[in-house]
Amino acid sequence: MKDRKYLKSHEWIKPDGHVGISDFAQKELGDIVFVELPEVGRSVNKGDSLGMIESVKASSEFYSPVSGKVATINDSLTATPELVNQQPYENGWLVQITPSNPAEMNELLDYDTYAALAEAGGH
Amino acid sequence: MKKTPLYDEMVRSGGRMVDFAGFVMPVQFAGIISEHLAVRRNAGLFDVSHMGEVLVSGKDAERYIDKLVTNAVGKLSDRQVMYSPMCYDHGGCVDDLLVYRFNPERYLLVVNASNTDKDFSHMLSQIHGFSVKLENLSDQYAQLAVQGPKAIHILSGLTDLDLDNIDFYWFREGLVNGSPSIVSRTGYTGEDGFEIYCRPEAAPAIWSALLIKGSTHGIQPCGLGARDTLRFENRLVLYGHELDEHTSPLAARLNWAIGWDSDFNGKQALAQEKETGSKKKLVGLEMKETGVPRQGYSVYAGEQESGVVTSGCKAPFLDKFLALAYVKPEHSSNGTELLVDIRGKKLAATVVKTPFYKKPPISRLTDSAEGSRSSEA
Numbered sequence A: 001m002k003d004r005k006y007l008k009s010h011e012w013i014k015p016d017g018h019v020g021i022s023d024f025a026q027k028e029l030g031d032i033v034f035v036e037l038p039e040v041g042r043s044v045n046k047g048d049s050l051g052m053i054e055s056v057k058a059s060s061e062f063y064s065p066v067s068g069k070v071a072t073i074n075d076s077l078t079a080t081p082e083l084v085n086q087q088p089y090e091n092g093w094l095v096q097i098t099p100s101n102p103a104e105m106n107e108l109l110d111y112d113t114y115a116a117l118a119e120a121g122g123h
Numbered sequence B: 001m002k003k004t005p006l007y008d009e010m011v012r013s014g015g016r017m018v019d020f021a022g023f024v025m026p027v028q029f030a031g032i033i034s035e036h037l038a039v040r041r042n043a044g045l046f047d048v049s050h051m052g053e054v055l056v057s058g059k060d061a062e063r064y065i066d067k068l069v070t071n072a073v074g075k076l077s078d079r080q081v082m083y084s085p086m087c088y089d090h091g092g093c094v095d096d097l098l099v100y101r102f103n104p105e106r107y108l109l110v111v112n113a114s115n116t117d118k119d120f121s122h123m124l125s126q127i128h129g130f131s132v133k134l135e136n137l138s139d140q141y142a143q144l145a146v147q148g149p150k151a152i153h154i155l156s157g158l159t160d161l162d163l164d165n166i167d168f169y170w171f172r173e174g175l176v177n178g179s180p181s182i183v184s185r186t187g188y189t190g191e192d193g194f195e196i197y198c199r200p201e202a203a204p205a206i207w208s209a210l211l212i213k214g215s216t217h218g219i220q221p222c223g224l225g226a227r228d229t230l231r232f233e234n235r236l237v238l239y240g241h242e243l244d245e246h247t248s249p250l251a252a253r254l255n256w257a258i259g260w261d262s263d264f265n266g267k268q269a270l271a272q273e274k275e276t277g278s279k280k281k282l283v284g285l286e287m288k289e290t291g292v293p294r295q296g297y298s299v300y301a302g303e304q305e306s307g308v309v310t311s312g313c314k315a316p317f318l319d320k321f322l323a324l325a326y327v328k329p330e331h332s333s334n335g336t337e338l339l340v341d342i343r344g345k346k347l348a349a350t351v352v353k354t355p356f357y358k359k360p361p362i363s364r365l366t367d368s369a370e371g372s373r374s375s376e377a
Helices: A023-029 A102-107 A111-121 B007-012 B032-041 B061-068 B113-125 B151-156 B200-217 B224-233 B267-276
Strands: A011-013 A018-021 A032-036 A049-055 A059-063 A068-073 A095-099 B016-020 B023-028 B043-047 B052-057 B080-087 B093-103 B106-111 B133-136 B142-147 B171-176 B179-184 B193-198 B219-222 B281-287 B298-301 B304-315 B320-327 B337-342 B345-352
Touching: A018 A023, A023 A111, A032 B304, A095 A102, B007 B023, B007 B200, B023 B224, B032 B043, B032 B219, B032 B224, B043 B200, B052 B061, B052 B113, B061 B106, B093 B113, B106 B113, B113 B133, B142 B151, B142 B200, B151 B193, B151 B200, B179 B200, B193 B200, B200 B219, B224 B304, B224 B320, B281 B304, B281 B337, B298 B320, B320 B337, B320 B345
Parallel strands: B043 B219
Antiparallel strands: A011 A018, A018 A095, A032 A049, A049 A059, A068 A095, B016 B023, B043 B142, B052 B106, B052 B133, B080 B093, B093 B106, B142 B193, B171 B179, B179 B193, B281 B320, B281 B345, B298 B304, B298 B337, B304 B320, B337 B345
16 A cells, blocks of 8 residues: 555555556445446546546546556456455556656655545545 | 444455545445345345434424425334424435334434434424434444344344234334344335344444354345445336435325325325326336446437436346436326437337335244244245
């Protein structure tokens, strides 16, 4: 968890460009039943919507922590979207981004800052 | 924000509390899917103390309620329960409710929490010419629902009532965990089960006793999330979704809950709608392309806008993406191919028969063995 950077909106990104949502976020969403992922190759700006996570109760967009191109998407979520609940930091990753401006990584939150924000604002 | 008498038990049981209809209520405990499946397979326990209760008493009670609601209240026997919409003169719904008859001069009306105040005002406005007394007793009743095929086995040791003698939509008064209660064989899940009305101060002990007794039967505490998905699979309508002041019981296919022989509020409007046909019809939709249909999403027949989704989710027990929707009558027959606009993408859906999930028959303690449902299925 500490090897990655975070957005206030609960997405994480690893140095290799893998993006997912935090454990805090998956708990807030509850049982996830469908994940709508972007097309591979799509260009995104930092903060753009990448897709939609659907839980039983609600639909939530997720956003790109950095600008770049969608390099890969997690195809296993088509059949098993619950991976996002079960392993939000591992097999429940969402997409991999090839950053176009790696310096943007430095603008993101570290884990401790994110965790404090999430705890404070989450309820 | 009001707390129900079970608030502390909800928090202690791990409930995630949210604001709903002016109350702090649990939306979930272990998780909506897990709770939903527990009710279908074993049992679930719900705090539904937020529901409103209005006592109607007096010599004209029967005549008054028969005017107030669409269903034929005159057909009720003592200790019987009836579901009914309650309409405005224009045929739209004030609410839908349960009518409990103690005797012809004493009834309890159980209404939706979000509508309690509105309903009570409406009821008072209709009182002219009737010798009845109305009392809003919502704060004097706690309500628990124990639902699922194992519900009868869980409740049986905790009450002096013979539960086999309470048929679907009947009730008895007796002791639950030593406290005077009303026990009805009703629910909002599409399963067998009971609803228990008790004094607020007795509710926490009843909650705990049911959880303890139910632990060997796979009971789970359940929140409003599972309550919604369970009622949805069984196509039980929810006010604010399938019903509102602009929607008639006929459009919602509640014809069975209209007693045409009595002179109820809205009868003229509904009779006319019956004659000319409803402008919209409630249907079930099954998504043919993957997507989660949600309330408010538009439904199309080709290029033509046909209606709107009222409730939808990935149904936890049936494991399908399903919706309830109002569509034009010409698009309402089973098998009709429609499209649901999910955030700008029109995804294919088919009109399917409802209820999506059919309520199984009630279980009896005297059945050979617990779980005998498999032999009935």
